Amino acid sequence: MFGDYSIGDLGSIFVMQGFAGLILFSVYVLMALGLAIIFGQMGVINMAHGEFMILGAYVTWMTSNLFQSYLPGLFGGYFFLAMILAFFASGALGMLVEWALIRHLYKRPLDTLLATWGLSLILQQAYRSIFGAREVGVELPQWMLGSLRVTESIEVPINGAFVMALTLLITMAVAYIMYKSRWGRQVRAVVQNRIMAGAVGINTEKVDRYTFGLGCGIAGVAGSAFTMIGSTGPTSGQLYIVDTFLVVVFGGAASLIGTIASAFSISQTQSTLEFFMSGSMAKVLTLLAVVGILMLRPQGLFALKVRK
Amino acid sequence: MSDEINKGLQSAFRRKLLMGMAAIPALTMLPRPSFAQAPATSAINTTGLAVTDTEVTVGILHSATGTMAISETGSIEAEKLAIEQINAAGGVLGRKIKFIQEDGASDWPTFAEKAKKLLVNDKVAAIMGCWTSASRKAVLPVVEQYNGMLYYPTFYEGLEQSKNVIYTGQEATQQILAGLNWIAKEKGAKSFFFVGSDYIWPRTSNKIARKHVENVLKGKVVGEEYYPLGNTQFNSVINKIKLTKPDVIFTDVVGGSNVAFYKQLKAAGIDLSKQALLTISVTEDEIDGIGGENIAGAYACMKYFESLDNPNNKAFVPAFQKMWGAKTVIGDVTQAAYLGPWLWKLTVEKAGSFDVDKIATASPGVEFKGAPEGYVRIHENHHLWSKTRVGRAKLDGQFELIYETADLVEPDPFPKGYQ
Numbered sequence: 001m002f003g004d005y006s007i008g009d010l011g012s013i014f015v016m017q018g019f020a021g022l023i024l025f026s027v028y029v030l031m032a033l034g035l036a037i038i039f040g041q042m043g044v045i046n047m048a049h050g051e052f053m054i055l056g057a058y059v060t061w062m063t064s065n066l067f068q069s070y071l072p073g074l075f076g077g078y079f080f081l082a083m084i085l086a087f088f089a090s091g092a093l094g095m096l097v098e099w100a101l102i103r104h105l106y107k108r109p110l111d112t113l114l115a116t117w118g119l120s121l122i123l124q125q126a127y128r129s130i131f132g133a134r135e136v137g138v139e140l141p142q143w144m145l146g147s148l149r150v151t152e153s154i155e156v157p158i159n160g161a162f163v164m165a166l167t168l169l170i171t172m173a174v175a176y177i178m179y180k181s182r183w184g185r186q187v188r189a190v191v192q193n194r195i196m197a198g199a200v201g202i203n204t205e206k207v208d209r210y211t212f213g214l215g216c217g218i219a220g221v222a223g224s225a226f227t228m229i230g231s232t233g234p235t236s237g238q239l240y241i242v243d244t245f246l247v248v249v250f251g252g253a254a255s256l257i258g259t260i261a262s263a264f265s266i267s268q269t270q271s272t273l274e275f276f277m278s279g280s281m282a283k284v285l286t287l288l289a290v291v292g293i294l295m296l297r298p299q300g301l302f303a304l305k306v307r308k
Numbered sequence: 309m310s311d312e313i314n315k316g317l318q319s320a321f322r323r324k325l326l327m328g329m330a331a332i333p334a335l336t337m338l339p340r341p342s343f344a345q346a347p348a349t350s351a352i353n354t355t356g357l358a359v360t361d362t363e364v365t366v367g368i369l370h371s372a373t374g375t376m377a378i379s380e381t382g383s384i385e386a387e388k389l390a391i392e393q394i395n396a397a398g399g400v401l402g403r404k405i406k407f408i409q410e411d412g413a414s415d416w417p418t419f420a421e422k423a424k425k426l427l428v429n430d431k432v433a434a435i436m437g438c439w440t441s442a443s444r445k446a447v448l449p450v451v452e453q454y455n456g457m458l459y460y461p462t463f464y465e466g467l468e469q470s471k472n473v474i475y476t477g478q479e480a481t482q483q484i485l486a487g488l489n490w491i492a493k494e495k496g497a498k499s500f501f502f503v504g505s506d507y508i509w510p511r512t513s514n515k516i517a518r519k520h521v522e523n524v525l526k527g528k529v530v531g532e533e534y535y536p537l538g539n540t541q542f543n544s545v546i547n548k549i550k551l552t553k554p555d556v557i558f559t560d561v562v563g564g565s566n567v568a569f570y571k572q573l574k575a576a577g578i579d580l581s582k583q584a585l586l587t588i589s590v591t592e593d594e595i596d597g598i599g600g601e602n603i604a605g606a607y608a609c610m611k612y613f614e615s616l617d618n619p620n621n622k623a624f625v626p627a628f629q630k631m632w633g634a635k636t637v638i639g640d641v642t643q644a645a646y647l648g649p650w651l652w653k654l655t656v657e658k659a660g661s662f663d664v665d666k667i668a669t670a671s672p673g674v675e676f677k678g679a680p681e682g683y684v685r686i687h688e689n690h691h692l693w694s695k696t697r698v699g700r701a702k703l704d705g706q707f708e709l710i711y712e713t714a715d716l717v718e719p720d721p722f723p724k725g726y727q
Contacts, residue, residue: 013551020543027541125373133377135567135597145601147577153550157575160543229575230540231567231597235375239538239564274544279535280506282544 012153021271023160026167027229028263030222031240032247033174036259038215039248041178041191042208044102045113048120049244050237052216055093055123056086056223057232058131061138068139076141079224083166086224087217094216098209106194106208120237127234135233144228159228166225170218175256177214187211191254250290252300261301266290346402352661355455358431359662364403366391366649367410367426369437369447374414375563380439382593383461383645384409385632387436390649393627400653401662408432416446423447427454433662434459436648439641441465441508448473457664459648462641463588463610465512466721471668474651475691477644478611480513481723483588486696487609488520488558490711495584497555498527503545503569506534510560513588516726517558523725530554535561540568546576557585566594570602580605586698591639592705600705612643612681613699613707624680637705643680650676651686683716691719 031053038046063082067075097119105112144162147155178184189197190207198204223237230236251262269289273282294300349361358365368387370380391405399405408430410422419438426432427450434457438444441464451458451472458473466479491497500521504510514532521527530552533545542565549557561569566589573580585606592614595603614625614637624646629636651674656662659670672688685693693716699707 013547017547020547023543024541133381135378137597137599139599145574147575155577159575229568229571231564233378236564239540271544278533279539283536
């Protein structure tokens, strides 16, 4: 397939393809981070993760409409405010859900799967009733559209670069919160031994609620960012949920590094294969590879050593 | 004595009043002569359908919930509008149409179950419904077994024909070939790159398109790519498009993937005003989600655009938006769904009966002059003769009509040389 092309052409295509892989990597990390906290740290199988993302997307859509109607002059910067609002909206909903539903199920982790799946159906129907069954189009400020022309034939999509920067920022924030802050230590203590953590004076209920809220809030930011690259509709969350779980489980549930490593390996495999074969076949082969590796390493790529 | 006089006066007054009241039914009948002429139910309904002296029941079967609700909502709205308009014009054979709406819930077995319920329990005279090919394939054995009549609105891959189904959308050759011919001639296109979602409709459509490009247009297909339904990352295929530099990108990506595809295409710096792109899967409905700025300049090939300039459409669009909101857009399938109840009404009146067998026989040749897309006629194979049009997407989410076939295109669900 390469016979007809000059070396220069091929070079720039490989650069752009590498960049496509990096964008895919950022997208995977961004959507998996929230779940890595909720599923990885708390053991809650949150099937409604995609719906928390879409809440963020709808918040972005509403913010964009508000700015268009009332503050058209500041439209160029609305996206930053929208992401913050998305974080708080999804986070607040997450804390509400934790209080109403999840906290009763910590001793029955498998039941969280059913409960959150039900929750995802409820949320989908709620979005449909509130925002309508049709997809909504989120209008972006002009500077976020299009691409940066690096050389004659290498073009870098701006939205991709934006997602990469955002992912980097959020990953660093999460890493700091989980591994450096006092609160992160409390979270990890509760995960490892809930009873002992309670005994040394950690308010486990509060830690649980804020952890769940944080995970959902990050999902909201991810959803907000994905309005740049994907669709916003009542069921759009379903598009992400399988890949999200794949990344988290493959990485090893309780490990942030694992999530990043797994997102990197899956995205690079996928995008390299996609270049040489059709998208569907690339997906099949990627999934086969993941299944194969999980058979050899059921605990995922990176696993926390825990005394049982 | 005075009491008796009073009584006499009262009764005289009452008599007059009663006489006056007796005249009321006669008066009310005057402006609605159709009821007076309505044929007896026993004569026009010999198979026990839900037809009374004043009403006839039909079913509406679409997904109001689940992932397909995005697409099927428009069809439901169009069918309800058509039914309301038919009733306002006097109904069918003097009977008002009453509808029972069932929700297929984007789940194919549910579609089959609900179709059976509509036919067996409700005894509906016809079903307006289904959207995806998968739901139609699930419902087909049911309508054939219980001898129902289905009006199916979506453009689809063809390779099907049934006595019990009227296909009001275009089959694949009808939709695609004219568009390919046009773009080959207009843009001198020789090389094509196909991108589709991975299921039966895009695969069959692309197979037909490939045969046409290679055998008739003597062009070349430089790439054919499929992505799973719901895929949101298209950067790799976009790079391949950049590498192969095709004259035309031909796409049938559907659903949420559509949005991702066009947004990423735009972000990758592919300018649709310079790079020709022909899609058969994006209607005004989809542009709502994609955003006009991401797809402006792309060509779509189908039979109806909301912007069509003809008297029927000029009446249809405001009526639709009055009923469903001024911002509601109308896509190709929505218009095709609108045809369903009308074609059924015209066929019933031609057959002079609600019996399904008689409708099936009477269908070929039925004409609908009031269709928003313009004149349509049912073919012997139960598909519609219709024009094929090419539109160019504009920033405001509407299409601008660029080309339309001079004549109606014959539906050909089993195209020779394309299988």
